[in-house]
Amino acid sequence: MADDIGLFEAIYSQRAIRKLKPDPVSDELIHKLIEAATKAPSGGNTEPWAFVVVREQATKDKIAAWYLEGWERTYVAGTDSGKNLPDNMKRVYGAADHLARNMAAVPVLILVCGKNAPRQAGAHSGGYYGSIFPAVQNLLLAARGLGLGASLTTLHKFHEQDIKALLGIPDSVETIALVPVGHPRGRYGPTTRRPVEEVTHFERWDPSTT
């Protein structure tokens, strides 16, 4: 692709974009996001993913209300509206709060689902989620590459059953991530992360590293 941005450029500048313009996102862009997601690996090549693309306002209104409830129950209550957060997290909190209160205005909500969800979470549920989140990450990187804003959210899980009923999603399918997509108001990275030396252990776990 002639206008493809660099892989490492995308990885190093991907960041959650939570302030989005109301402008619609074309079918072509949505198709590209999902196609990129499907190129991810999955255990046994099972490709257990499914994507529900929501753009109808009445549906977004309901999901947005449930998402906001999850946001208020966890982050708002848990941080006294962000006051208890360290300074470097207050900006992120503000953007996440903005998203939670404006989810209904996001042009596209992509619900990434996993088929054949384990009946009960267990020691190996990591393998199941490991067949979905790489696809989510591909979708987020593709959004970066296409100039779209997106972020990975999971607070819809507090209303998993409500969302499944609303969208007609079968029992055997789990909604795993909710990715709000739109044209960005904000800018991409660079992002700040702990340096490699602080998260890498050689040969054995090094307690002094963490």
Added chain:
Amino acid sequence: MADDIGLFEAIYSQRAIRKLKPDPVSDELIHKLIEAATKAPSGGNTEPWAFVVVREQATKDKIAAWYLEGWERTYVAGTDSGKNLPDNMKRVYGAADHLARNMAAVPVLILVCGKNAPRQAGAHSGGYYGSIFPAVQNLLLAARGLGLGASLTTLHKFHEQDIKALLGIPDSVETIALVPVGHPRGRYGPTTRRPVEEVTHFERWDPSTT
């Protein structure tokens, strides 16, 4: 980066490379893989990942034996040594079998860990894994970009406690993915996946889509 490959080129040609050369992988390349991993998103920007880089032969020997046991217990037993698989999966089975029997010869094993593992898996464990697997996918894409071979494996989980004891990993840390890394014998993609139309639902779940 001048020699950066394109994002979509990487996404569309990433594939599990399970046949690896014994040649060592430089510290610089390992650093780049892990740095790319750390650029992934994580819930609340907690960056709960840790990477254990294993190159010592005695350690690899033990992990390889445990991995092989997991492979035989699941895939070998479950497919009658691959005979029960559809033709299009037999090649993948062969490569995975090769990896399982040659894990000790892989130059580098990167164990991607999650800190503050939930004490019991529950409805929200997806959020936890969703803070680790995007980093794993970044690592795999970075390997593609750097010309290295890698794959996402989780069969070490059958010996989670043994591996944690061997490597001195604390109780609160979960080993989530084992990524064998080396210079590739095999080639990259393109990969074959189900088309977007077969995995995408608009507005509501469409039973005819799946």
